Amino acid sequence: MSGHDAYVWASVVGLTLICLLTRSAFLILPPSLRPGQAAEPWLRFAPLAALAALVAPDAVLPALGLMAGEGLPATAGWGQRLHAVLLDARAPSAVALVAVGVWRRSALPAMLAGVGCYLALRSLAGA
């Protein structure tokens, strides 16, 4: 078993324990250790913040870099930079995902729009 294999399996064990223990918190913790009423909004909002903070850089940073001209010829104008952002596919597919998600108010159509856009642009780029 390679080091990375062992690391992934350790993560499977860790994730299993974390998910099981958080889902069972009020079922197994003695009342004195349970989080109080004041903690509820924090517990409710923190996961949403974590998910947003997790994916936003993946979607936005490559596009910001390309718009700043990173990795492109120094002569590349705005049109070429925008073209590079489109072919990179990450930011445009995130835009498609958010647009469809806001419109349909449902995860599945949003996911399909994002993935469809990503795969289509990548095949255009020849990747």
Next chain:
Amino acid sequence: MLVTSAARVTRRARLARLLRSSGFARGAREVSPGATGVAIWGLITGITMVKAGLTVPQALGMTVFVYSGTSQLATLPMLVAGAPFWLVMGTAVLVSLRFVVYSAAVAVDFGKLGPRHRLLVGYLTIDAGLALYQSRRGAMPRFAQRYAYFMGSNLLVWACWQVSSIAGIFLAALLPGSAGSLSYLGSLAVGALVVPLLRSAPTLGCALAAAAVAVALAHLPYKLGLFAGVVAGTAVAVAMSRRAGVEAAAR
């Protein structure tokens, strides 16, 4: 020996009674529209895990033991990139904190069960089944009805998730695109989970603040930008919901 086999017979009889009860069938029936969505989601999660670079046994382990699409997808890009272990665990804890709130709701009805039974209830508690249970439990005054309904709805969701995820894991091998080339699909899947949650001003403020801070501080080491984003987003949302509460009370 005699005692254990007798206990096994009672357990089997109890299980048979549960599976035949009307509450069990009703729970399964009423959750089925949502279970279709869960099945499609499981299929996508299964494909994404393998396409991002997990091996088939690793992806199966995630599906069966972790049984949380959000935690699996949120940590997937980190796992593939070999991020520090504590970072993976820290992220999993953050996205799982909502489960603590869920467990408080579930414990009202099931807190008196035996310890192993309580862990089973905890394991089965997920986003899709809980909202339905919360909206229906008031119509079922007896514990046995509530228990049967909870098990009927959540076991169907569990079965749909497992079958579709496992199908996705094996299907991934047949699809084009080499493993590891498509880890961004995991980010897209997480993004798709976030957008429909943005139904109120506090949730919108939460996501925007968290995303802006995480992007602005992305250059910091140890994913400090991620954690700063979580703190900023959560603080903004709590402040906004408190103010909304105060305004609602004043009206």
